[in-house]
Amino acid sequence: ACSGDEDESAEEVDATESSESDGEETDGSEGEGDSEASGESAGDQVLVFARGGDSESLDYASTTDGESSRVTKQIYESLLDFEKDSFEVKAGLAHDWEVSDDGLTYTFMLEEGVTFHDGTDFNAEAVKTNFERWADPDHEFAFTDDGYVYSMYGTMFGGFKGDEGHVIKEINVVNDHEIEFVLNQPLGFFLQNMAMSYFAITSPQALEEHGASINENPVGTGPFKFVSWSKDDSIVLEKFEDYRKDGLPKLDEVIFQVVPDNAARLIALRSGEIDIMDGLNPDDAAGIEQEESLVLHTRAANNFGYLGLNTQKEPLDDPLVRKAINHAIDRSAIAEALYAGYAQPAVNPVPPGYLGYNDELELYEYNLDKAKELLAEAGYEDGLEIELWTMPVARPYMPDPETVSEIIQNDLGKIGITAQIVREEWAPYLEKTAAGEQELYMLGWSGTNGDPDYFLSSLLHGSNAGSSNRSFYKNDEVDKLLDQAKRAVDQDERADLYKKAQEIIYEESPMIPLVHSEPVLATSSDVKNYVPHPSTSESLAEVELDR
Amino acid sequence: MTEPILEVSHLKKYFDIKGGVFGKSVGEVKAVDDLSFTVNEGEILGIVGESGCGKSTAGKSILRLIEPTDGSVKFEGTDLTDLTSEEMRQLRKNMQIIFQDPYASLNPRHKVERIISEPLLVHGMKSSKERKERVKELLEIVGLEAYHASRYPHQFSGGQRQRIGIARALANNPKLIICDEPVSALDVSVQSQILNLMEELRDKFKLTYVFIAHDLSVVKHISDRVGVMYLGRMVELTDKHTLFEDPKHPYTRALMSAVPIADPDVERERIILEGDVPSPSNPPTGCAFHTRCPYAMDICKEVRPEFENVDDKHLVACHLYN
Amino acid sequence: MHKEEKQDTQQAVANPPNKRHQMNSEEIEETTPLKETLQQLRKNRMAITGFLIIVFFLILGIFAPVLTPYGFEDQDPVNRLLTPSAEHWLGTDNLGRDIFTRIAYGARISLYVGFFAVIGALIFGTLLGIFAGYFGRWIDMLISRIFDILLAFPSILLAIAVVAILGSSLENALIAIAIINIPIFGRLVRSKVISLREEEYVLAAKAQGMKNGRIIWYHILPNSLAPIIVQATLGFGTAILEAAALGFLGLGAQPPTPEWGKMLADSRDFLQLAPWTLIFPGVSIMLVVLGFNLIGDGLRDALDPKMKS
């Protein structure tokens, strides 16, 4: 039933786009004429997207870096796609799909007449090659020897070829334009996975040709073709004339410019040197809203930072203490101080708007008296000392971990908990927290496929204790609920299960969700049709400049 | 004559010229090259030579302030080159040195008291009262006053500093003092004060001096015997009257004729040597002086002349006499 | 140089009318090298300025708790990024902390780092330099090569390498700074020792039968002191700059330590909104370093007769 909806909406989009495109083309030619007359450089439709860091790799499956997907999103396409501003799944390279009743077989109908940027045809065989490359470390295009690891594939599909939990049993090419995935066990978010930009299709010929340097020579089917990459400086993409959707993309060229310094980036935006600036300092947002030539955008929250509590260690094994701490943290202060309000205090370990987000639960009240009471009840009326491990690196969910740790330290001090800040390098931090050496610790999680399982199971399923479940939270009830939800194919059923799980977690406080950050970014007011996607990357196919 | 107190035989000191990769030595400066002489107890042996001919190096090598490359130095019969550094240290009591530069040879950060009492302490005078007494005594011996002990060297004039240096050298009643150009940095009027003082001290304490200088008249004035050095070797050695009246080596003769005399009536035949002193890092073959010698013969270029007695106790290294 | 000294002496022993044939020593001022240096310094206006600056920051650091009602960690999110005012003399930062307070406490850190890094470098550098210079041969060879290698790295990079290995913290930054300064002191001392080793008063000490240890301690070390002191003073300044640079790179002091470099790094995003969060810590660093440089210059003039003009 689901698939039909998707199909329709995709067609609608097509229709509108093609109708717009006519006008656009004429616009474009006019623009060119103008620019030649005024001696300006090639065309108006050159968009400069400035961001804080460079991409790590343009072979997205082999990294987990957001700055990479921002670019690969333009070059590559996956079988499915997400809606513009949410994680709802729609058609991608596959215009249609079917799921067997047992949830074990998925069949995708692929678009026809699609070519890769290198001119080769996109077909079922190409899809198969790509998936096998990720699944099988021994595959000729896996480039294991060159350090390629497709960790996100492993995470999303339960491991790699030969692993016990690996869900994809086989991939069958039905014909050139039809491909069938057979699973070992049902996976509630299989379709979500297929829409992730990690699993976008690369031209097999390019893999052949470029080998391990495919990360610097991306060849996909997306709206933009790769032109050049000057490391730590800029990546230039140009319009792919044979893009499968008529009239798109509208821009002639997209330049991803790296400007690490926030202040410099904003200066550049104001002076018109760049068109879109990512990673706006939230404190500057208020000012930007006042400026006519600039437009402020917010990205929907898709992550959360948390204060983890090692439930295995005294005194954190006592739920009372955990609750006391929960009451002592002033989340709104954090949201205010660090995000200038562009963040929501977090209740659940899932971003709002996600399937099964439990909005009946209310924020733990910031109440020092109550916290002290709980603490006294637990037998710590004289306060206690505790270690607070703080992350050494900034992450999107925690842009300034040091400051957050300072705030937390400050808050805990008010209820008599003396927090000793512990610093470790990133690698030992991850190793040691996974081994359970920590007491309080800070970490966070970002969504990728828009499914709550990725948050809840990873972080709180008992089987993950000692790896991604660093709170060592083990609750059979929760585990059962999560397992059921993972297998269920019906989304409503899944939602219910997740809500239940969240209730238990809320009560037990194995982690204290702090905030869901809503990244702000600014564009020049010339930029039209730009919609930031919660996943950090959005296609710029429909964006155009109106100067 | 008494026993020789110091016997130097075939003393050599070559300095490495550092260079090449990893500071390997790429050559040698033959600063002292086969030097032999003896000094008798109570005498003053003068050594003259032009700058760079190895006088100071010889002096320092004798005392093992720098380690000689080869040869032996016997002091009262003991071969110094065989001693361990601790034995040598003990022996230093008996042999002292006075340096040329009165400004550089006193530690500018120590008071005179300290400078003079240090050798006392080193050689076992533990009581500080005793040392104080001795310092006072020494200062008076060299013609300074007791209150000078609390001064720093820079508060003295050159001549006074040289006196302090002398007091220091005298501290442990040494037998032998090597004087490395002790007066050449001083003004003439002050120079004579020091020369007189040194003579007095010699008589008073029965000292033996090796007196190094480049000024022939100074050497002549103070010494009993005089040795002339050229390019690391001794070319002539005899008692001073013989030397000044009957110099044998062509170099000695040239040297003497070159010394200006402050007497307008003296008319001399001037021997003006051609060219410069060759570099000790690349000394001429054969007789080192042959490049400038007015009497050079073929043999001089090839064979190094022996340092031999030509007359009674008149040693010369020259083919003209052998 | 000698000539100059000579002339000084001659002047010092100017004769009074009724003392004949004698240096009138009574008139000589009882000066010691230390006294002379201090006198020279007192005449140097620049050095005095430097001294005052350092004293100012010392007082600031020592009396920080008395001078401000705030603590350096006290956050006040409501009053964040305030402009300088009577309440907050230098404004507040993004967590609402009082910048003046943080700068005052920061003075402690900078002076602490400068002091200990320099002391550490000085001790090790001097020891190594003395060994290399006095004993020569393979010891010298070895030590000098190590110095060469350390000096082949631009200093901040070497510090980064050290901190990368040790982990980032103020203490490790201090160690890193000490390490990068070791060869600087070492070389200086080595060359000084080598030249002193040939000095006649050292030879004289040896000639008197003094032992090596004594010679080093009493003759070589005191006379190498002048350049060491000058270098140490200037080194204070560089050490503080280096610590700030490491702090700025996030490799030095960790929050909430109010280290000046770190403060700058933390406020970088507020360059437009709140420039004062950047101006004041920067000016503080500059002033302290300037102070040490002024004193160092003055000391050099006072201690090194060659530089006198």
Next chain:
Amino acid sequence: MSEPILTVQDLHTHFFTDNKEVPAVDGVSIDLHKGEVVGIVGESGCGKSVTSLSIMQLVPNPPGKIVNGNIYFKGKNLTDASEKQMRKIRGNEISMIFQEPMTSLDPLFTIGNQLIEAIRIHQKVSKKQAKSSAIELLNLVGIPRASEVVDEFPHQLSGGMRQRVMIAMAMSCDPEVLIADEPTTALDVTIQAQILDLMRKLNKEKQTSILLITHDLGVVAEMCDRVVVMYSGKVVEEGTVREILKDPKHPYTKGLIRSLPNIKATDQKLYSIPGTVMRPSLDQVGCRFAPRCDYAFDRCWEENPELLEQDTGRQVRCFLYEKEIERGVPSNDRTYS
């Protein structure tokens, strides 16, 4: 006697250091005639170099300054001359060579380059011409391989050679006056003999007047016609070589000569002047030598003696001779023998 070519008249050159005024040259007068060699002797620091630098107008300023006196060169007063005029005279009409041959040549330029520069400052000749005259000059001062030496650097030459180069440079424009400030002090005796020989030759052949500064009475005896003895910034005695060396009058000169160990003299205890030279000072009253003088009497401490002059040009600055000189007694050796 003819007009002197160079006359220094009551020259006062003071140094201003550390808020003190030091009269390094305190009323010096010297005449130099054509073809004459005049020696200035005196102990270290007595103002010999400052006198010569004053003549060249090269006293470092600050701290030094000619505060009084005139210097006439061929009738022109150099103390009034502009820097530009002085430049025309320096190296052209009056040349100077210095004590330290090792450091007096620019180490970074070839000998030829520096000689050519000297020539071309004053003569309008091409580089090529200048180079050939440079080689000529080097030959003149007795440098072997002159045509190679022009392309060598100072460090490749020995001290004696460098001093020859300095002389060649000084002679490049055939100056009328050569001021030589201790030209041989840094050299060995055998080399000194060579250099003195060369200077004598130049003096004879070119009739160059030489003002020879030295502290070595032996050098004076060999080179000079007349001698000026300085003590602590003042001329204490002046006369011909013979007069000064054979019949010194001033107690200082006498002491100086007697304290010399003489290569010809027999063994005897040396005389020594007690005390040390002192730095000139403005506060000083009385005779500067009084503190060291065996014959000083009360007046010497109170009054500064005038320079007494005999008809012959013999001068001495000592109270002991007031009467005798007034009486015109030419010489007197009453006190010393």
Next chain:
Amino acid sequence: MLAYTSRRLLMLVPVLFGMTVITFSIIHLIPGNPAQTILGETATEEAISNLEETMGLNRNYFIQYTAYVGDLLQGDLGTSLRTKASITSEIGPRLAATMELTFFAMIFAVFIGINAGIISAWKQNSWFDFLAMVFALVGVSMPVFWLALMEQWLFAQELGWLPAYGRQESRNPIDPITHFYVIDSILHMDMKQLITTLKHLVLPSIALGTIPMAIIARMTRSSMLEVMKSDYVRTIRAKGSGQFLVIYKHALKNSIIPVLTVIGLQVGVLLGGAILTETIFSWPGIGRYVYEAINYRDYPVIQSGILVIAFLFVIINLVVDLLYAFIDPRIKY
């Protein structure tokens, strides 16, 4: 000269050896497992051990070091953990960017520094001298990064005179040939591009060059004063030459020798300062490469970046030493 050159070259060997030992240690002495660092918070144990295997992290140090040096000799600096790209290829353009920046910073420092030093020495104790020396003192006391920030604030933001980031206009990127954009724009004969490139160079060069400039000015002044007091300058003046000849021919050449040493050493300050300046001005150079690597704990890049910069520094000092011998004939072997 040839002997001297080869001697200096051979003296580099132990230094280079020591340098590689130090950079090698970086990756092996850091706390924690590098493999964990790469894979981040979602890594499985298996993935970590796989990576260890491929990186050879479990062999003994000596073998690893030999392999490391072997790779270095073949120009292989390893692979970036973050981008999986070959560091050698990534570092090339960045090196060019850094060299261009440091070159201009040096030009700025040397030109202003030496001239200010000369004038100060010439007009000793004048108001110019005083001001220049106060300025120089303040200059040496300033943290580079702070100066960079202040410049950015004042000239890019408040006044808007100069660009705040990068080497070129994003919209009008240069087609790199040599990656030295000044040279490239000249090769393209693109005047406008050249001006843009130079404009981008102004602020970072000044920020980076100020400290060396101040030091050079001070050094030049004192060295000049020293030389002016020397015997040979007195000789030259006694020859009758004018002040100008004395200063610009003799004094300058002589005083440049100690200044040259300082310049060589200041290159180190520049290269070190590049880490800070490049970050602030978004200059895609090797300094920022290292900075980002620090943030991501990309140790192979930190390691290689440090090695390459140190190598550059060593080479520049070698050149300075050779230049030295060229200027000063006394240096023979």
